[in-house]
Structure formats: structure tokens, C-alpha cells
Amino acid sequence: MTQIRAFQPRVVTAEHAGSVVGPAYDSMTPDERRNFRAANPQNYINVMRSVDDFPAGERPTEEQLLQENIDQLGQLLASGAYRQCDQDSFFIYQLSVDGHSQTGIVAEIPVGEYRNGLVRKHEETRKEHEERLGRYLDSVGATSSPICLAYEGTNVIDSVVEEFLNCKPALDFDLPDGVQQRLWQVSDPATLDKLVKGFADIRYTYLTDGHHRAASTLHHAASRHAQGKGEGPWDYLLTVLFPASELRVLPFNRCVKDLGELTPETFLRNLESDFTVETMPQDQATLPSRQGQFLMLMKGCAATVTLRSQPQDPSPVKNLDVAILQDRILAPVLGIEDARKDPRLDYVTGDSGIAGLMQRVREGWQLSIACYPTSMGELMAVADASEVMPPKSTCFDPKPRSGLFVRMS
Incomplete structure (x- = not known):
């Protein structure tokens, strides 16, 4: 009530x-x-x-x-x-x-x-x-x-x-x-x-x-x-x-300062066990169109990576795209364990689109990642389970x- x-x-x-x-x-x-x-x-x-x-x-x-x-x-x-x-x-x-x-x-x-x-x-x-x-x-x-x-x-x-x-x-x-x-x-x-x-x-x-x-x-x-x-x-x-139903949820996109010892090519190869990887010229890049999909932008190249199988974890947090990104890419591949405090990681609101992410690449960030927005249904499921979303999961x-x-x- x-x-x-x-x-x-x-x-x-x-x-x-x-x-x-x-x-x-x-x-x-x-x-x-x-x-x-x-x-x-x-x-x-x-x-x-x-x-x-x-x-x-x-x-x-x-x-x-x-x-x-x-x-x-x-x-x-x-x-x-x-x-x-x-x-x-x-x-x-x-x-x-x-x-x-x-x-x-x-x-x-x-x-x-x-x-x-x-x-x-x-x-x-x-x-x-x-x-x-x-x-x-x-x-x-x-x-x-x-x-x-x-x-x-x-x-x-x-x-x-x-x-x-x-x-x-x-x-x-x-x-x-x-x-x-x-x-x-x-x-x-x-x-x-x-x-x-x-x-x-x-x-x-x-x-x-x-x-x-x-x-x-x-x-x-x-x-x-x-x-x-x-x-x-x-x-x-x-x-x-x-x-x-009336609220507009934009994604919080990510950018990464460096790839560590990886090249763009070896970084993408490291994703292939969990994701399909489709490369394209930057001028043909498009934002993610569904859950489990991310756009990776790097100097001179772009790739759409799509999760091979959607997780069915009993924890609604673990099923979020931002959690999948953290658990399967940022932490194991790039060594970014703390999404709140790691200085190699920054956030870009979704209203800036691909242009905003490309600007970060031009400024020297080696990787920009566009996410699919978290839905209100996902937010409600997390709240109903008394769980906590990862930082920068939603942008209203x-x-x-x-x-x-x-x-x-």
C-alpha cells in the first residue's frame, strides 16, 4: 500500500x-x-x-x-x-x-x-x-x-x-x-x-x-x-x-584507458569463447540492438560482440548485461576487478551515442564499450530480490x- x-x-x-x-x-x-x-x-x-x-x-x-x-x-x-x-x-x-x-x-x-x-x-x-x-x-x-x-x-x-x-x-x-x-x-x-x-x-x-x-x-x-x-x-x-512504462532508461556505457598487454586483435580473440565477434569499419558500427550484445570501439576498428548463451542465474543481478560485461570481459580479460574505483575505467551516459564513445577513443582511451540499456523489469527484479546493481547500471x-x-x- x-x-x-x-x-x-x-x-x-x-x-x-x-x-x-x-x-x-x-x-x-x-x-x-x-x-x-x-x-x-x-x-x-x-x-x-x-x-x-x-x-x-x-x-x-x-x-x-x-x-x-x-x-x-x-x-x-x-x-x-x-x-x-x-x-x-x-x-x-x-x-x-x-x-x-x-x-x-x-x-x-x-x-x-x-x-x-x-x-x-x-x-x-x-x-x-x-x-x-x-x-x-x-x-x-x-x-x-x-x-x-x-x-x-x-x-x-x-x-x-x-x-x-x-x-x-x-x-x-x-x-x-x-x-x-x-x-x-x-x-x-x-x-x-x-x-x-x-x-x-x-x-x-x-x-x-x-x-x-x-x-x-x-x-x-x-x-x-x-x-x-x-x-x-x-x-x-x-x-x-x-x-x-513511461520512464526512459539509457545505458551507461564504459570506456577503458588501456588494454594492458593486449592488442585490439588479441583482445577480441579472448572474447570468442563466450561471445560471437563481428568486426566492421567504424563508420558502419551500430549500437547494440538486444540484450547480451555490446559494441566495442577501438582505434581503427569496431566489433559487435554477442553473448553465445544468455545466463539463467537465480540472482537477477548476474543476468544483467552490465554484470556480464564485468564478469566476463572487464575482470578476466582486462584485469579491472573493482568497477567503482579502478582508474582505468570510466563511464559515459548513453545520450552521447557512438559519437561520444568515439570522442573518448580520440582522447586516448583505448576501448569504448556501448551497452544495451537495463530494462525497468530487470531493475524491479533486482529490487524485489533485495539485491544491489553494479555501479552505473542505469541512466534515467x-x-x-x-x-x-x-x-x-
Whole structure:
């Protein structure tokens, strides 16, 4: 049972939306974030700075930075960039880019659903990062980045959403990266009740983005309760719930700095026991078309390698393409045992396509690997089994943005 709750956040005004709503900051490098902040002083990203965004030797203390974030938030709220909702509401939130659209419901859900496993996760979290985000919530007291959840769609919920999509949205604007943002406010009591009942029939939701933010809310709630405070916003996750069928999952591709002592020819020969190998000129290379298939790009050559027989392991993680790549190629052939920490391995989001992978080869990486994207069904199977995916298994695009809402706690 998923218990959604209406709430009364601050919502960005139409006049300020284009300048205040943030970019996809977690896909930006620290340098890119610094440059963006300098060029966009009114953007909400300025309220979310962390010590990692500063060069070594120039980093403020955490206490200094938290105070600066508090000051930035105060200036932004005082500027008139937000209006305070005066009715309990849900929000229908649609993101569109490159012919793809996904439409979700922005709502609060009890943090206990995350604690008790009704919100299913598929990633490990780092305790120090959880605690740092928890301290941010304790000090700044603002939540603006909805945690993204997937659910199996139902006709009841879909029918409500469809009604609103035929109406004029409260917000409709494009961000510089081309992602269209549309928002409808839902405050009619009968419609709120219909959505509450619709989600009550959904047993589990699945975390697709925001594992650390979800975990940090547990720390924040514990801190507020230790201060003697009763139930409050800290006991609820700010979420956007999307039908699983609408989410677009891109692959996380890999690039390898060197082949060790192997040549491109001997590397490909080492794969032939587990894979069929088809070489082709680089200008004829195509992205993988099915599960168990990879595209290998090296200087002067390209190859499609296809798994000879798909594994049927009882562990859903072991059946993932990214796990097969790690277990059958990266570790045994190239000696990359730790996919999180090995400096010879890097990741490239799937939206860059073959061109992005070829650019890495031109930059000196000896091997770029295009993967077939992990499916939502595979993600759900891993989460249902309480297992953890390998790093960089999924890339959801587009992602909900920060700065549309501000919820104080």
C-alpha cells in the first residue's frame, strides 16, 4: 500500500521558472557546476552547494557552506520567485525531450515506507554522504529535489492524469538543455481522494533516482524528533511517482584507458569463447540492438560482440548485461576487478551515442564499450530480490529538476 499525502509547498512562479529551476546537476562536473552558478546567480543550484564543488585548497568548512546556502535560500525566497500554496495539493509534473514524455504525480509519502521496504531500492548508499545530506536538511531546512519513484500504472491514476493533460498547465517552460517542464496543481478534494485511493492499491514503488536523498531523510527525521518535535514534513519523502512504462532508461556505457598487454586483435580473440565477434569499419558500427550484445570501439576498428548463451542465474543481478560485461570481459580479460574505483575505467551516459564513445577513443582511451540499456523489469527484479546493481547500471533521462518546489522542514 502506497500512502500519498497532499502538501502545501512553495512553487516557483511562471515569471522566474526559466531562471530558477536547476539543471541536471548530478550529471555535471564540479567545474561545470561552478561555471553555471557564476553565470546564473538566481538559479536554485546556488542553494545546494557542497564542499566537493570547490577545488582542493579553496574549500570552505561545512559550517560556512551551510550558512551560505541558508543565505542564498533566504535571498531567493525574498525575491518573489516562489508563491506559497494555501491548499493541500498534489501536482502533475510532465517532462518532455526528444519526442519522449513522462508524467508523474508529485506527492509526499511516509518515510516509513522507505524504512520498511515498501519503497524498493537497487543501489548501495554511502553512510558519510547520507549524513552530510541529513545535516544539510537539519540546517537549511529545504527540500526541493523530488525523489523519483516508479510504479505499475493503473487505469484509475491514468484517467486523472489524462483529464489534467487536456487543461492549461500552471507552468509550461523549456530549460536550456531542451527539457520541457509542465506542471498542473491538483487541489480539488474529490480528485485528491481519487488519487489517494488509486495509490493505495499499489503495493510497492521502486526508487529510480535519489537513493541518498531518501536515506538522508531518515537522519533528518531522527534529528527533528531528538529535538522534541512531533510529526512534521521531516517524516515524509518529497517524491514524484512515474508509471514505470513511461520512464526512459539509457545505458551507461564504459570506456577503458588501456588494454594492458593486449592488442585490439588479441583482445577480441579472448572474447570468442563466450561471445560471437563481428568486426566492421567504424563508420558502419551500430549500437547494440538486444540484450547480451555490446559494441566495442577501438582505434581503427569496431566489433559487435554477442553473448553465445544468455545466463539463467537465480540472482537477477548476474543476468544483467552490465554484470556480464564485468564478469566476463572487464575482470578476466582486462584485469579491472573493482568497477567503482579502478582508474582505468570510466563511464559515459548513453545520450552521447557512438559519437561520444568515439570522442573518448580520440582522447586516448583505448576501448569504448556501448551497452544495451537495463530494462525497468530487470531493475524491479533486482529490487524485489533485495539485491544491489553494479555501479552505473542505469541512466534515467530526463530527471526531475530542483527548484520547482521548496518544502521547508
